[in-house]
Amino acid sequence: MEIFNESTLLVSSYFMFLFTDFVDDVQLRATLGWVYIGVIGTMIAVNFGCMLFKVYQTVKQQLRKLWKKWQKYRAEKVKKEAEMLE
Numbered sequence: 001m002e003i004f005n006e007s008t009l010l011v012s013s014y015f016m017f018l019f020t021d022f023v024d025d026v027q028l029r030a031t032l033g034w035v036y037i038g039v040i041g042t043m044i045a046v047n048f049g050c051m052l053f054k055v056y057q058t059v060k061q062q063l064r065k066l067w068k069k070w071q072k073y074r075a076e077k078v079k080k081e082a083e084m085l086e
Contacts, residue, residue, distance in 0.1 A: 008040075
């Protein structure tokens with residue numbers, strides 16, 4: 001992930017040269033601007049997706065722990081109720 005972000009940052013910094021008078025054609029600069037927006041948008045989307053995936057994994061893990069605790073609690077409660085009936 002870090003390499004992806006660094007590479008995207010490098011590519012986007014190279015784009016800055018293309019927005020100067022180095023490129024004379026205004027229409028080409030506008031097209032390159034849209035490509036630049038696409039690169040940055042892709043970087044944001046990938047990072048957001050990775051963040052959501054990590055949050056999903058953490059929530060899933062916490063819910064599994066909670067479920068195991070709940071099952072243990074219910075088993076102990078049923079056991080105590082069975083002992084009381086005897």
